[in-house]
Amino acid sequence: MKTIKSSLLLDNLMEQNRAIILQAEQLKHLPVEALEKAPSQDAWSVAQVLEHLNIYCRYYLDAIENKLHHNQTSTAVYFSPGWLGNYFTKLMQPGNNGLIKKKMKSPANAQPAIAPDAKEMLDEFIRHQHRLLNLVQIARQHDLNKNRIPISISKLIALKLGDTFRFVTAHQQRHFIQIHNTMELIKTNQLKKLQFAE
Numbered sequence: 001m002k003t004i005k006s007s008l009l010l011d012n013l014m015e016q017n018r019a020i021i022l023q024a025e026q027l028k029h030l031p032v033e034a035l036e037k038a039p040s041q042d043a044w045s046v047a048q049v050l051e052h053l054n055i056y057c058r059y060y061l062d063a064i065e066n067k068l069h070h071n072q073t074s075t076a077v078y079f080s081p082g083w084l085g086n087y088f089t090k091l092m093q094p095g096n097n098g099l100i101k102k103k104m105k106s107p108a109n110a111q112p113a114i115a116p117d118a119k120e121m122l123d124e125f126i127r128h129q130h131r132l133l134n135l136v137q138i139a140r141q142h143d144l145n146k147n148r149i150p151i152s153i154s155k156l157i158a159l160k161l162g163d164t165f166r167f168v169t170a171h172q173q174r175h176f177i178q179i180h181n182t183m184e185l186i187k188t189n190q191l192k193k194l195q196f197a198e
Contacts, residue, residue: 001089001166003080006144009162013136016169021129023176027122030183035118039185044112046179050121051112053175057128059152060168064135067161073143080145085163088151092170094177107153136165 027035027046035046044052081089095101144162151157159167 001081001086003078006076006079006162007140009079009144009166010136010140013165013169014133016173017129017132017136020169020172020176021126021133023179024122024126024129027179032118034183034186035122036115037186039182043182043185044178045118046182047116047118047121048112049175049179049182050118050125051116052106052110053172054121054124054128055110055112056152056168056171057125057132060149060164061128061131061135063149064139064161064164065131067147067149068135068138068142071147073146075141076143076145079160079162081166082160082163084157085159085167088159089163089166089170092167092174094170094174098177100174100177109152132168139165 035050038045038048091102091104093101139161142161144165145160147161148158149161149164151159
């Protein structure tokens with residue numbers, strides 16, 4: 001990603017995260033059993049994916065809010081992504097075809113419980129998204145280049161504030177594709193069972 005107007009980046013982030021909220025809200029209409037069912041032994045349920053996302057939100061939203069509160073900076077018209085922030089974001093971002101580019105193993109500190117409560121995880125996730133939108137709005141009064149946020153797996157590595165927002169959003173987009181694929185697999189498995197029963 002090349003240098004971009006800070007306001008445009010933040011507008012894009014607001015739009016992307018509102019889209020994620022809409023997708024999360026749609027999950028409320030599905031049976032809890034479907035959200036808590038894993039499509040296979042080696043795959044996560046939707047509830048587990050949501051808990052994984054919540055683990056990231058708990059860390060990054062607190063870190064962002066703390067930085068915005070304690071490190072006041074003047075606004076900057078342009079944002080220039082860092083090479084590491086760009087790398088992490090591209091690693092997470094789904095391809096233009098809407099597919100996940102490369103499978104990755106989640107770090108140990110972000111592994112979900114075996115059977116999290118789907119409703120609890122979904123409600124928490126939606127709360128996080130509204131908080132994230134608020135933080136993106138507050139960030140309009142800050143320099144996205146100067147404030148840096150340590151990543152969750154190492155406090156020694158920090159990303160620019162703008163890159164942190166980009167990474168968190170890309171990570172969520174990636175996992176909502178996983179959620180969609182999980183629900184499709186569950187539907188397919190249910191159809192197969194019905195056909196077998198007939």
